Amino acid sequence: MNRTNAGAGVNLLALRSHNAALVLELLRLAGPPGITRLELAERTGLTPQAVSKITARLRSDGLVTEAGRQASTGGKPRTALRLVPGAGHAVGVHLDRDEMRLVLLDLTGAAVAERRAALDLGAGAAAVVGTAAREVGALAGVLGEGAARSSVLGVGVAMPGPLDHVHGVLQRVTGFPEWDGFPLRDALARRLDLPVVLDKDTNAAALGLAVGSEGGSFAYLHLGTGLGAGLVLNGAVHRGARTGAGEFGHQVVQLDGPPCGCGGRGCVEALCLGAVARGAVDEAARVLGTGAANLVALLDIDLVLLGGRTVASDPDRFVRGVGTVLDARARREGVCSPVPVRLAPGGPHLVAEGAAQLLLAPLFGRAEG
């Protein structure tokens, strides 16, 4: 359940869905081999009987099924339970600078289908919404027209910020002033007659990476044509009240440094991309590492994941360079185990998959934060 803000009173209905979501989340983490009722009971702190009742409900709803038995330990063997992949689907749309990537995920988060299309933001809102709607329709078409089709929970859309994920409104699309303040979520929702959720690309990526990992905190640093971050704190994507969190590119790491396109001076993004343009990848990694170290120290992050086209152009050097800075900083602070740096897994569909996870998340108790 959630924070102590307004309307956080919990009645029996809320309790039920909370516990059901908790069980679903553990089932999702368990993956195809499944998890037994007694393990669920142990991990939730609920009694085995409560878990039996909850899983019985989930089974009769078609979300969960039995999946064989485990080896006996001297008595009746435990029955494994697992998610029914086809019980729910979600579409994820990644609107990037020049192309649109779409994925269709099942309940377990596995990609069922993918699509790509060219994207021209200059064509205006109506055209883009139309294209997106057509692509979503075509993608969902693989499910046929029966129950599978109606299992689509909705569409998640991820794109570069700034935007407002609460209201689903774009604030600004650099280079295309006609998009200022466009209510993309509602426009697409009306067109598709499906729930739509809008979020920043970096947040979607972070959510995609957070799925399948328990609790923990990490930062996803995306270095492509720009530099941004997605933050996961205690297992939840941290967006801030205005979806502004993760603005990492214009962190100043060199007071009165070289000017940046944003009007500031000494921004990480400018220093980083400038170095890359000069072919000084190691220097770029060192700058990125400095920003990452600031972030890690400020938030006590467990893990740093790197991604984006620029990183992908020389992944090892970036990972090594950032790691070196973090290690040095950790050693100075007397921390025993430095924060690990890794290349973000997931490949080119990471953002689209994360966008789809925006709709799956509520099922598994990951509230929108």
Add this chain to the structure above:
Amino acid sequence: MNRTNAGAGVNLLALRSHNAALVLELLRLAGPPGITRLELAERTGLTPQAVSKITARLRSDGLVTEAGRQASTGGKPRTALRLVPGAGHAVGVHLDRDEMRLVLLDLTGAAVAERRAALDLGAGAAAVVGTAAREVGALAGVLGEGAARSSVLGVGVAMPGPLDHVHGVLQRVTGFPEWDGFPLRDALARRLDLPVVLDKDTNAAALGLAVGSEGGSFAYLHLGTGLGAGLVLNGAVHRGARTGAGEFGHQVVQLDGPPCGCGGRGCVEALCLGAVARGAVDEAARVLGTGAANLVALLDIDLVLLGGRTVASDPDRFVRGVGTVLDARARREGVCSPVPVRLAPGGPHLVAEGAAQLLLAPLFGRAEG
């Protein structure tokens, strides 16, 4: 309730205490004038009847009492409810470099008594624990020996980090290696036979400031002999898994800048305090503002509060200087309303009061994060 980690299953007992805590939190926010049952129902989302039952329990527990009636709006006037201040107390201890400050708070967070004592960390753990225990005993003595005395929930201790608030163990006390790894919480708890909670001074300050404000996110920047931060995200103190969050002083804002005592270069703390030492307060404020702007952008913070002896020496210039940097950054990013900067309220007892709040917080549903 909390995150989806382990043991987050919610049974009826947990539900009851959650809703009770929610009601208590609203009663605390309402302060002396109190709040009516129907308002509580509206704000919690529970039915009036549920609130009646919950408040009846709280009244029979002695935590809540009726406090007059509101003006009628044409029918039976609503009855206001308020906390019973004396129903619970908590002691807060602030261990600073050279002195120890203690406060005794009642359930509403009001200071009932205060004490000060000299502190010599060089005297060793046993001596300090002894002094602290005596001071706590003397402070609690004002409650007499009856029910009031037994209403003391425990003792919160706040001191400079690094430390581990989960295990209540100090990691390092700069200048006094004999304190490395000292289990202060357990030592004091055994001595006092009371629950003890340990946290960083900046976190305690942030908690103290968070009490009485709803939801929201803010950063408390403390500039004294060092520079640290306390972060409150969505109404909860963000500590990180290792109580490391808020390490703000050694954020690098000038790559390869002047060396800092920590071994790094271009840390905010070194630049800031260096400027202050040179009498360049405006420059110090500008540097602090740069770090603050980084933090605000990264986390989408609503408010920045400044405190600490150095800030107190020229508060207006610091507030103005930091505000200028934040405003400029906000304007560049096209944000309509810049993040406000204010002097932290609360005075010299802020940290000690926050330390005491560490024990009151669970009653009001503010889980330890």
Add this chain to the structure above:
DNA sequence: TGCACTTTGGCAACAGCGTTGCTTAAGTGG
């Protein structure tokens, strides 16, 4: 092959939560 033992997991009864429907209490206003 049979029986004792272990372990799983459903059934039934139960306590306790918030909810609903209703009644009583305590005001206002004509």
Add this chain to the structure above:
DNA sequence: CCACTTAAGCAACGCTGTTGCCAAAGTGCA
């Protein structure tokens, strides 16, 4: 004085997780 309005408790209820019990389904030794 009485009709009306609003607050808040009482009683019955549905639903939650819990407890106690028992059938089901294995293992392992005689």
